[in-house]
Amino acid sequence: MTDKVLEQVEALGERLAATAADSEALGRLSDDSVALIREAGVMRLLQPADFGGYAAHPRVFAETVMAVAQRCGSTGWVCGVGGVHPWEMALMDRRLQQEVWGEDPDTWIASPYAAQGVATPVDGGYRLRGRWGFSSGTDHCDWIFLGATLGDADGRPAEPRTTLHVVLPRADYEIVEDTWDVIGLCGTGSKDILVEDAFVPVYRTVDAQAMSEGSQAAVAGRDETLYRLPFWAMFPLGITAAVIGIAEGALAVHLAYQRDRTTMTGVRITEDPYTLSAISEAAAEIAASRTQLLDGIERLYDLADAGTTITFADRAVTRRNQIRCAWRAVAAVDDIFARSGGNAVRRSNPVQRFWRDAHTGLQHAIHTPGLVYHATALTTMGIEPQPRQRIMI
Structure with a gap:
């Protein structure tokens, strides 16, 4: 069933893309966008099965968020952030889960x-x-x-x-x-x-610390592998997946635009080796970001599935790589935008919206490298980071 959610998003792709301008103008998701996400079942991917969800592998969730963000960055972002909340709700008191989902499993x-x-x-x-x-x-x-x-x-x-x-x-x-x-x-x-x-x-x-360490599953009586993952692996996953999806969307509209473009000097882009080389480098960087993000959550999932303790070092490396994925993908979007010519700044050209969305997504605190990079470097040297350096890991 979970693969069908992703398939449904792909099938609804053009309709999702068509909602992007309306959502931007409204300053919130349009009703059409929300209806499409509900129809596909995106927000129920990490929801527990006993409350109408799919309890999907987090990789499937990340891939689905990327697929949405490729069409509309704002919708993908809301799915990436809001889609993790059912995962945490599964770790709360069953009375609360009943209050939230008892009458409507599609409650956001x-x-x-x-x-x-x-x-x-x-x-x-x-x-x-x-x-x-x-x-x-x-x-x-x-x-x-x-x-x-x-x-x-x-x-x-x-x-x-x-x-x-x-x-x-x-x-x-x-x-x-x-x-x-x-x-x-x-x-x-x-x-x-x-x-x-x-x-x-x-x-x-x-308690936020119990959620961060992945120990809340035992308290909540959840033995599914999905719910034994740490918070600071799951929450960043949705956000960075949205940023990478936005980068993939920028690449797609850039390629469509460049296919028939001719520069003011009369050179067709398809015959310009400099632009073609830049496109390939940007595409490779975005692909690398996708691969590394998915690899990180799969590694943690496999540890949890095997009953192996997920250590601080495991969490730190995953967070370091997740942050780097976002920065790498957004840098590639900059390269794309720089090669899109003057018409890239026109409101009618969606590449400018993807460019703005990518940079805004990078501003989220979850993408701040400083403390995470420092803690990870110390940990890999065998040095215990100070408490303040362990924040959001």
Whole structure:
């Protein structure tokens, strides 16, 4: 069934591409785009089978996100981010899963995970306050994951810092309109979220560290290999898959445009060895990015499937390579754009939208190389990284 989701996306490809301009103009996914994603079943790929999902191999999920992003970067981005949320929901309390999916297995869940709120303990749960940015696809979601710092009795972040992922229904938070005015990924509608004072029962929360280490599956009673993977392998996978898909989309429209193009000096592009060489190099870099991203998640999956502990070193190398995949792919898009001539900047030429979307996707914190690169280099030398260097690994 999971391969059929990818096949369905490919079959709907032209229709998905046709929604891109509308989504960009609206500043959120168009209703047509959402309907096509629901029809294909993309958001249910990582959803557990007992709640109507497909519990697919994460490689299939990444390939499907790429296929969507090739047609519309914003739709691919929302699938890459939002498509991971059912995976985490599978690791939450079964009562919460029933609340979210019991009546409608097609319910979508938003985020973000940045700890931009404070959860103060009270009887039975927490009081949550905060404001979060970058909630991709949020207009189409009925629940949301939010990152929060555990608070003290006065509502201030407690020391040492503990981070929770908390889940709220749509009635408990506000989507702040007019907070997504950007140059790329415009159609993702990644607006701000405001929570004034919401009660969150304990069963709608999870410790972020347990999720990061991949130990939450045992707590949740999930023995499927998929759910024994660490959070910082799964969440980046969807985001980087979207960026690589965008790069593949840029290459496809570039090739279609260059096929019949003649330069102002009268040289046909198909006879220009310099441009053809640049196209091939860019295509090879994008292909390498795809291969390395998929190889990384397959390696971790195989370790989990064999019952082998996934170490910090395993996670670090996968994260390092995942970040490099994104930077390599976007650099290739730059090479493509530089060879597309003056007409590339016209709104009517989709290559400029893919170029803007690729760079905007690279801005996500998950693609910041510094600490991850440092931690991975130290780990491969046999040196234990400091706690602050282990963030998001």
